[in-house]
Amino acid sequence: MDGSLSSYNVRNIGDRPKSVNDNNVKSIYYRDTPTIVFLDADLDPEEKIRQKKLKPGYTFILFPKYMAPLFAVST
Numbered sequence: 001m002d003g004s005l006s007s008y009n010v011r012n013i014g015d016r017p018k019s020v021n022d023n024n025v026k027s028i029y030y031r032d033t034p035t036i037v038f039l040d041a042d043l044d045p046e047e048k049i050r051q052k053k054l055k056p057g058y059t060f061i062l063f064p065k066y067m068a069p070l071f072a073v074s075t
Contacts, residue, residue: 038063038071 037055039048041062052060
């Protein structure tokens with residue numbers, strides 16, 4: 001075989017990685033963790049300042065009291 005396609009044979013290209021389809025994947029976890037702290041909007045202003053000093057570099061979001069159950073940790 002001396003045509004232009006002869007340079008594209010398996011011996012010249014090399015091994016290819018094997019691709020596997022796995023339908024059992026339940027979720028994908030990303031390494032980026034957001035740096036957000038949720039604070040109760042009804043906190044004392046001095047307590048808000050103290051919290052911000054404890055965690056420099058975080059974004060603070062204030063939420064009203066009625067939204068507190070949305071941020072409760074459960075098992």
